[in-house]
Amino acid sequence: MRSLLIKLLKPVGAVLFYLGYKPRKFHQTPFVRKALNNAYFDYYFYRNRSLTTEELNNKFWKEWGAEYLKSFNQTPIPKYYLREIENLIETKKVKTVFELGCGFLRHLEHLANKYPHLNLYGVDITPQIIDRAKELNNSRIQVFADDIRNIEKYQDILKKADLIFSYGIFAYLAPEDLEKVCGVIQKHFKGYVVYNDAAQKRDLSKLSESIPLSSQSYIHPYPAIFKKYGLEEIQSGYSQDKESFNFVGKQR
Ligand SMILES: C[S@@+](CC[C@H](N)C(=O)[O-])C[C@H]1O[C@@H](n2cnc3c(N)ncnc32)[C@H](O)[C@@H]1O
Structure with a gap:
């Protein structure tokens, strides 16, 4: 079920990517926004698959880390x-x-x-x-x-x-x-x-x-x-x- 969902999300992610979608509020967001963010990032990583893990890690956190953490900080510490x-x-x-x-x-x-x-x-x-x-x-x-x-x-x-x-x-x-x-x-x-x-x-x-x-x-x-x-x-x-x-x- 999960892998089927991931397959379905790939074309959605590609469309979002080329439309210039900006994932915001990663956490505590309505379900639809979360699904769109997931689709975007699945495509983002798929598109960058020729990069080494090192480049990919650095690129992701440099580009998205602050936005991600702004949202993550609002979740309570367990x-x-x-x-x-x-x-x-x-x-x-x-x-x-x-x-x-x-x-x-x-x-x-x-x-x-x-x-x-x-x-x-x-x-x-x-x-x-x-x-x-x-x-x-x-x-x-x-x-x-x-x-x-x-x-x-x-x-x-x-x-x-x-x-x-x-x-x-x-x-x-x-x-x-x-x-x-x-x-x-x-x-x-x-x-x-x-x-x-x-x-x-x-x-x-x-x-x-x-x-x-x-x-x-x-x-x-x-x-x-x-x-x-x-x-x-x-x-x-x-x-x-x-x-x-x-x-x-x-x-x-
Ligand atoms: C889920 S967040 C958790 C942040 C923090 N521990 C908290 O609970 O608020 C994951 C964190 O891992 C950091 N991270 C991911 N890969 C890393 C790496 N290779 N070296 C250092 N930090 C990394 C990200 O920048 C991000 O801040």
Whole structure:
């Protein structure tokens, strides 16, 4: 059913593309707008299929990241996810926090306001995160507009961080890139993690490899990958709608 729908959307996407349609308000939009946005992006990626993953990732986030994040920031942070992060901050000796794929800083802003003792770092590929950080003007938040695949560059932060968290970014990494990122984290970081990403109602412990989704994103077999890179599970589970997988762990 899903693949039939995707096939049907392709010609719609092509028409939208050539009519100069501008996808806006990616989230919390009426169903029709969402369907048009999906059709547009399916075609956008199909049209750019000759580009390398690297070019495609950079191109998409540079062109659409800010628009996407403006809309994404209006969605509430899931309570169960925030609870896990706050629980670690309140019960462990957490002073330095690093967010992978921090977007428009909604988590970092919340944590900076609630916990005045924290030093907060974030990295994200969408260039406009820097403008957002300037707006917040909080000296305890420092962000870098960079591709997470360059994470080795941030080894000093990884070494001093007590907690790393991410929400909805790993799905955008190709399987080999996700493994590379996890390998660098294992090499430099000792501490707690809270990771949340797409599950799309699947039992991820039964997956042996990543499943490509449309628009260059994936459902990854997180339990197996995290185990491979030395993450000890403290707790894991799914959101109520089973769309996301949440993992709390410790990197030793
Ligand atoms: C679904 S949004 C989540 C944003 C943020 N975690 C939040 O919850 O507000 C996905 C984010 O991943 C970032 N992203 C995608 N690919 C990336 C990459 N290769 N390196 C760094 N950030 C990336 C995008 O710029 C975007 O901000």
